[in-house]
Amino acid sequence: MRTHFEQELLDLWQGRLAYAREGINYDLHGAALNVQVDLRVMPGHEEDFAWVLVAIQDITARKKAEEYLYYLGTHDVMTGLYNRTYFQETLQRLQATSHDPITFIVVDLNELKEANDTFGHEAGDGLIRRAAEVLKAAFEPGAVVARVGGDEFVVILSHTPASAAEQAVDRIRSLLALNNKYYRGAPLSFALGVATSRPGLALDAVLRSADDAMYRDKAASARRSRAHLHP
Numbered sequence: 001m002r003t004h005f006e007q008e009l010l011d012l013w014q015g016r017l018a019y020a021r022e023g024i025n026y027d028l029h030g031a032a033l034n035v036q037v038d039l040r041v042m043p044g045h046e047e048d049f050a051w052v053l054v055a056i057q058d059i060t061a062r063k064k065a066e067e068y069l070y071y072l073g074t075h076d077v078m079t080g081l082y083n084r085t086y087f088q089e090t091l092q093r094l095q096a097t098s099h100d101p102i103t104f105i106v107v108d109l110n111e112l113k114e115a116n117d118t119f120g121h122e123a124g125d126g127l128i129r130r131a132a133e134v135l136k137a138a139f140e141p142g143a144v145v146a147r148v149g150g151d152e153f154v155v156i157l158s159h160t161p162a163s164a165a166e167q168a169v170d171r172i173r174s175l176l177a178l179n180n181k182y183y184r185g186a187p188l189s190f191a192l193g194v195a196t197s198r199p200g201l202a203l204d205a206v207l208r209s210a211d212d213a214m215y216r217d218k219a220a221s222a223r224r225s226r227a228h229l230h231p
Helices: 004-013 060-074 084-097 112-119 121-138 162-182 203-229
Strands: 018-026 032-041 052-058 102-109 144-147 152-158 190-196
Touching (some): 060 084, 084 144, 102 121, 102 162, 121 152, 121 162, 152 162, 190 203
Antiparallel strands (some): 018 032, 032 052, 102 152, 144 152
16 A cells, blocks of 8 residues: 555656645644645756645644534434434444344333423433433443434444344343433333345345334333333
Protein backbone atom coordinates (compact mmCIF):
# COMPACT_ATOMS: atom_id res chain seq x y z
CA MET A 1 0.00 0.00 0.00
CA ARG A 2 1.41 3.42 -0.99
CA THR A 3 1.82 6.16 1.61
CA HIS A 4 0.43 9.62 0.87
CA PHE A 5 3.99 10.88 0.28
CA GLU A 6 4.76 8.14 -2.23
CA GLN A 7 1.47 8.80 -4.01
CA GLU A 8 2.22 12.52 -4.22
CA LEU A 9 5.63 11.85 -5.79
CA LEU A 10 4.04 9.50 -8.29
CA ASP A 11 1.41 12.13 -9.12
CA LEU A 12 4.15 14.68 -9.77
CA TRP A 13 6.08 12.40 -12.09
CA GLN A 14 2.88 11.59 -13.96
CA GLY A 15 2.22 15.27 -14.63
CA ARG A 16 -0.35 16.10 -11.98
CA LEU A 17 0.84 19.51 -10.84
CA ALA A 18 -1.80 20.57 -8.32
CA TYR A 19 -3.87 18.71 -5.77
CA ALA A 20 -5.14 18.76 -2.18
CA ARG A 21 -5.07 16.01 0.43
CA GLU A 22 -6.40 15.65 3.96
CA GLY A 23 -4.41 13.98 6.71
CA ILE A 24 -3.41 13.96 10.36
CA ASN A 25 -0.62 16.03 11.87
CA TYR A 26 0.35 16.65 15.51
CA ASP A 27 1.00 19.83 17.45
CA LEU A 28 3.92 20.38 19.84
CA HIS A 29 1.98 18.75 22.66
CA GLY A 30 1.19 15.62 20.66
CA ALA A 31 -2.47 16.44 20.05
CA ALA A 32 -3.82 15.26 16.70
CA LEU A 33 -4.78 17.89 14.13
CA ASN A 34 -6.76 17.42 10.94
CA VAL A 35 -4.95 19.22 8.14
CA GLN A 36 -5.45 19.84 4.46
CA VAL A 37 -2.31 20.09 2.32
CA ASP A 38 -2.59 21.99 -0.97
CA LEU A 39 0.34 21.60 -3.37
CA ARG A 40 0.87 23.41 -6.65
CA VAL A 41 3.90 23.43 -8.99
CA MET A 42 4.33 27.01 -10.12
CA PRO A 43 4.32 27.89 -13.84
CA GLY A 44 7.67 27.46 -15.54
CA HIS A 45 8.87 24.79 -13.12
CA GLU A 46 6.91 21.84 -14.41
CA GLU A 47 10.09 19.98 -15.33
CA ASP A 48 12.38 20.63 -12.36
CA PHE A 49 9.84 21.24 -9.54
CA ALA A 50 12.16 24.00 -8.27
CA TRP A 51 9.25 26.18 -7.15
CA VAL A 52 6.37 24.43 -5.45
CA LEU A 53 3.77 26.23 -3.38
CA VAL A 54 2.63 24.21 -0.36
CA ALA A 55 -0.19 25.42 1.92
CA ILE A 56 -1.18 23.58 5.10
CA GLN A 57 -4.52 24.43 6.65
CA ASP A 58 -5.80 23.30 10.05
CA ILE A 59 -9.28 21.86 9.36
CA THR A 60 -9.81 20.26 12.78
CA ALA A 61 -12.82 22.46 13.60
CA ARG A 62 -14.43 21.69 10.25
CA LYS A 63 -13.88 17.94 10.66
CA LYS A 64 -15.36 18.02 14.16
CA ALA A 65 -18.38 19.87 12.82
CA GLU A 66 -18.78 17.30 10.03
CA GLU A 67 -18.51 14.46 12.54
CA TYR A 68 -21.10 16.10 14.78
CA LEU A 69 -23.50 16.62 11.88
CA TYR A 70 -23.06 12.96 10.93
CA TYR A 71 -23.75 11.96 14.55
CA LEU A 72 -26.93 14.06 14.62
CA GLY A 73 -28.06 12.47 11.37
CA THR A 74 -27.56 8.91 12.57
CA HIS A 75 -28.24 9.01 16.32
CA ASP A 76 -31.14 9.66 18.64
CA VAL A 77 -30.15 12.68 20.72
CA MET A 78 -32.06 11.65 23.86
CA THR A 79 -30.54 8.18 24.20
CA GLY A 80 -27.34 8.19 22.15
CA LEU A 81 -28.58 5.10 20.28
CA TYR A 82 -28.80 4.93 16.51
CA ASN A 83 -31.94 6.53 15.07
CA ARG A 84 -34.58 5.24 12.68
CA THR A 85 -32.79 6.65 9.63
CA TYR A 86 -29.59 4.75 10.43
CA PHE A 87 -31.61 1.62 11.20
CA GLN A 88 -33.37 1.72 7.83
CA GLU A 89 -30.09 2.35 5.98
CA THR A 90 -28.53 -0.63 7.78
CA LEU A 91 -31.51 -2.81 6.91
CA GLN A 92 -31.22 -1.91 3.22
CA ARG A 93 -27.48 -2.57 3.25
CA LEU A 94 -27.95 -5.96 4.89
CA GLN A 95 -30.68 -6.85 2.40
CA ALA A 96 -28.14 -6.33 -0.38
CA THR A 97 -24.92 -7.65 1.10
CA SER A 98 -25.32 -9.81 4.18
CA HIS A 99 -25.76 -13.50 4.72
CA ASP A 100 -27.80 -15.49 7.22
CA PRO A 101 -28.24 -15.68 10.08
CA ILE A 102 -29.32 -12.18 11.04
CA THR A 103 -31.38 -11.76 14.20
CA PHE A 104 -33.75 -8.93 15.09
CA ILE A 105 -34.80 -8.17 18.63
CA VAL A 106 -37.73 -5.77 18.85
CA VAL A 107 -38.10 -4.07 22.22
CA ASP A 108 -41.14 -2.07 23.29
CA LEU A 109 -41.18 -0.02 26.48
CA ASN A 110 -44.28 -1.02 28.43
CA GLU A 111 -46.58 1.54 30.06
CA LEU A 112 -44.74 4.64 28.89
CA LYS A 113 -48.03 6.52 28.42
CA GLU A 114 -49.10 5.60 31.94
CA ALA A 115 -45.80 6.91 33.33
CA ASN A 116 -46.21 10.15 31.38
CA ASP A 117 -49.81 10.57 32.57
CA THR A 118 -49.08 9.70 36.21
CA PHE A 119 -45.63 11.14 36.84
CA GLY A 120 -45.16 13.59 33.96
CA HIS A 121 -43.14 13.54 30.75
CA GLU A 122 -39.88 13.99 32.60
CA ALA A 123 -40.46 10.59 34.22
CA GLY A 124 -41.32 9.11 30.83
CA ASP A 125 -38.12 10.51 29.32
CA GLY A 126 -36.23 8.98 32.24
CA LEU A 127 -37.67 5.56 31.39
CA ILE A 128 -36.58 5.95 27.77
CA ARG A 129 -33.03 6.79 28.85
CA ARG A 130 -33.00 3.86 31.28
CA ALA A 131 -34.16 1.56 28.48
CA ALA A 132 -31.23 2.77 26.38
CA GLU A 133 -28.83 2.10 29.27
CA VAL A 134 -30.02 -1.50 29.51
CA LEU A 135 -29.74 -2.11 25.78
CA LYS A 136 -26.29 -0.53 25.52
CA ALA A 137 -25.05 -2.72 28.36
CA ALA A 138 -26.56 -5.88 26.86
CA PHE A 139 -24.68 -5.82 23.55
CA GLU A 140 -21.17 -5.50 22.19
CA PRO A 141 -20.30 -2.35 20.19
CA GLY A 142 -20.75 -4.16 16.86
CA ALA A 143 -24.49 -4.58 17.38
CA VAL A 144 -26.86 -2.04 15.87
CA VAL A 145 -29.11 -0.81 18.68
CA ALA A 146 -31.60 1.78 17.45
CA ARG A 147 -34.49 3.76 18.83
CA VAL A 148 -37.00 3.62 15.98
CA GLY A 149 -40.00 5.20 17.71
CA GLY A 150 -41.06 6.92 20.89
CA ASP A 151 -41.08 3.72 22.93
CA GLU A 152 -39.75 1.17 20.44
CA PHE A 153 -36.21 -0.08 19.89
CA VAL A 154 -34.72 -2.62 17.49
CA VAL A 155 -31.45 -4.53 17.79
CA ILE A 156 -29.80 -6.00 14.69
CA LEU A 157 -27.36 -8.84 15.31
CA SER A 158 -25.45 -9.97 12.24
CA HIS A 159 -24.20 -13.56 12.03
CA THR A 160 -26.23 -14.44 15.12
CA PRO A 161 -28.25 -17.67 15.28
CA ALA A 162 -31.47 -18.05 17.25
CA SER A 163 -29.68 -19.77 20.15
CA ALA A 164 -27.40 -16.76 20.67
CA ALA A 165 -30.39 -14.44 20.37
CA GLU A 166 -32.11 -16.20 23.26
CA GLN A 167 -29.00 -15.65 25.35
CA ALA A 168 -29.15 -11.96 24.43
CA VAL A 169 -32.77 -11.79 25.59
CA ASP A 170 -31.77 -13.38 28.88
CA ARG A 171 -29.10 -10.69 29.30
CA ILE A 172 -31.64 -7.96 28.63
CA ARG A 173 -34.02 -9.36 31.24
CA SER A 174 -31.24 -9.71 33.84
CA LEU A 175 -30.06 -6.15 33.26
CA LEU A 176 -33.66 -4.94 33.35
CA ALA A 177 -34.10 -6.44 36.83
CA LEU A 178 -30.84 -4.88 37.95
CA ASN A 179 -31.89 -1.49 36.56
CA ASN A 180 -35.15 -1.61 38.51
CA LYS A 181 -33.26 -2.32 41.72
CA TYR A 182 -31.00 0.66 41.14
CA TYR A 183 -33.62 3.26 40.17
CA ARG A 184 -36.61 4.42 42.15
CA GLY A 185 -39.87 5.58 40.63
CA ALA A 186 -41.78 3.98 37.77
CA PRO A 187 -40.56 0.44 37.01
CA LEU A 188 -38.93 -0.30 33.67
CA SER A 189 -40.66 -3.05 31.71
CA PHE A 190 -40.05 -4.45 28.22
CA ALA A 191 -42.05 -6.46 25.71
CA LEU A 192 -39.59 -8.43 23.58
CA GLY A 193 -39.83 -10.18 20.24
CA VAL A 194 -37.12 -12.14 18.43
CA ALA A 195 -36.79 -13.52 14.91
CA THR A 196 -33.82 -14.92 12.97
CA SER A 197 -33.41 -14.96 9.20
CA ARG A 198 -33.22 -18.08 7.10
CA PRO A 199 -32.38 -18.62 3.42
CA GLY A 200 -34.96 -17.25 1.03
CA LEU A 201 -36.73 -15.05 3.58
CA ALA A 202 -36.55 -11.27 3.13
CA LEU A 203 -35.29 -9.32 6.10
CA ASP A 204 -38.45 -7.21 6.12
CA ALA A 205 -40.42 -10.39 6.76
CA VAL A 206 -38.04 -11.40 9.54
CA LEU A 207 -38.46 -8.00 11.15
CA ARG A 208 -42.26 -8.33 10.96
CA SER A 209 -42.02 -11.70 12.67
CA ALA A 210 -40.00 -10.16 15.50
CA ASP A 211 -42.52 -7.33 15.74
CA ASP A 212 -45.43 -9.80 15.92
CA ALA A 213 -43.63 -11.74 18.65
CA MET A 214 -43.15 -8.52 20.60
CA TYR A 215 -46.89 -7.75 20.45
CA ARG A 216 -47.69 -11.26 21.67
CA ASP A 217 -45.32 -10.75 24.59
CA LYS A 218 -46.92 -7.37 25.30
CA ALA A 219 -50.40 -8.89 25.33
CA ALA A 220 -49.26 -11.70 27.63
CA SER A 221 -47.72 -9.13 30.00
CA ALA A 222 -50.98 -7.17 30.06
CA ARG A 223 -52.93 -10.36 30.90
CA ARG A 224 -50.52 -11.13 33.75
CA SER A 225 -50.96 -7.60 35.11
CA ARG A 226 -54.76 -7.89 35.02
CA ALA A 227 -54.62 -11.28 36.71
CA HIS A 228 -52.39 -9.85 39.43
CA LEU A 229 -54.78 -6.96 40.04
CA HIS A 230 -57.93 -9.11 39.90
CA PRO A 231 -57.04 -12.63 41.12
